Amino acid sequence: MDRQRQLANAWQELESVIERYNAVRDDLRATDTRLQQVNSQLGPLQTEVDAAQRETDAQAAALYRSGAIGSTAVLITAQSPEAWMDQLAMLDQISRRRAGALKSLKSAQDRLNTQKAELSTLQQQQRTQSAELGQRKATIEAQLRRLGGARGARAPSGALHDGFVPLFTDDAAGRAVKFAFSQLGKVYQWGADGPNSFDCSGLTMAAWKTAGVVLPHNAARQKQTVKPITRAELQPGDLVFYYKDVSHVGIYIGSGRVIEAPRAGERISMRLIDYAPVAGFGRPV
Template sequence: MLSFVSVVTALALVPMVPGPPGDQLDGKLYAAAERLERVIEDYNEVRDDLRATRREQADLAVRMRPLEQALAARQARIGMMAATEYRNSGAGPVLAVITAESASALADRLLILDLLAAQQREAITALTAARARFDATRRTLDALAAQQTAQEQHLTGQRRQIEKDISDLERLREQTGYRPARGVRGFVPSFSAGRAGAAVRFAYAQLGKRYRFGAEGPDAYDCSGLTSAAWGRAGVALPHNARRQWHSVTRVSRSELRPGDLIFYYSSIHHVAMYVGGGKMIHAPQHGEPVRIDNVNYQPVHGYGRPS
């Protein structure tokens, strides 16, 4: 990670031949922002996994509640049977033999009690086994949630450090007065009918809104947050993660691109944008830069996909 002092020192040592200091700063900013976006997409993935795990934990707790109640009821029933038998037979089985009307009546009575007790024991055994399975699942989910929480915290720490590096670089860029032009200005996509048109219309309405880590609207977005919100408005659910969006869409070729299709960047798939026609796309670029229109070849393209 770059500190403010190390950035200043590094820039002082860079020869001036390759380009002006502003270009050097811009390159460093871009590299830091790309690292940040990788971390953000990893964070989004872990966050979604953790949410799913917590939903499973909640569902398991709901399903365990009637099981615990049934087990307690069965155990109470056996206790009541034992108490009733003791009261009815006085001093217990010996007195029951003495007071029985006949040997066959006693045998019938004991047989019924044995059958009832056996049924209760079988039920308790089955319920106890089910509870053991639930407990094992709960322990697995608890361990998974702890692991995912630790990953989330680790990625949050990485994000904060990279954001600090970017802030240091942006301060240097402000001091140089260098502000490169970004994006394509004046392009208005054609809005078709149907869900794809609704998604493009929504994305276009977000132009100028700021980029924010993990955001999915309405005032700020990250890259996958923008595409999931746009297609969500059109009635198609997409995960808030570029890699998972890639695995949930139908692959199309460059020549088959239609407005509303998604464009995925880098081999690690840590950036996603929406194609809007004319070789252009809308995306939430990176930290410090608003939602804007850029050319499709903004960065190395991994592939194209169509939500459905």
């Protein structure tokens, strides 16, 4: 395999790794948030359980000290059979109510502890995935350095801006296009979503965020999130996805052009839509 082909393959693999890393990072953030929520509920719930347990224990002790813990004691102190039945029913109701409340609290506590254990396991798995992807990234970057393909920020082949200026319509898509256009020339940085640098899905995510649309920080997940459209339906603001594994994405700006954050060592650029194999099109809604 010639050097240029090796470089192209290494760059493609690196971008795929970066997009997978972005997905795992987003998943880990969501898991961290859920774990924090569970932990925030467990503290107050433990306080409730302890209070209910103390109340139940105190009620039992009071009944014992009063001598009314058994039905015989109630019968002796009762003024009539009807009063005896009433007292028994009242004691039974109090006991059942307190026991039921305590049982309900402990059940809720058990459910939260189960969730906490599951989330903690998931969190560790995601951290492991993130570390493995980071190691893979470092390996590919070392390979690129050996091949002479890693370098500082530069303009990619072709112009950052070929002179075309899109129409900035006064709607969500227009705001997304305007944002992307204003980022031309900024440096690509993997995992970044602004304000000074971006990776590919970070750029499209940030562009549509200005229009009030939330997208995941991952090209493949963005493709799953948006409304699928055909090439003939393309309008400015739509997303264009690249490569079979959907490891790259750009934003369509009209006249057969996209704006995209290319790869490490390059700057956000304007390109013709078919500069790489297209995997599909989508419209954020």
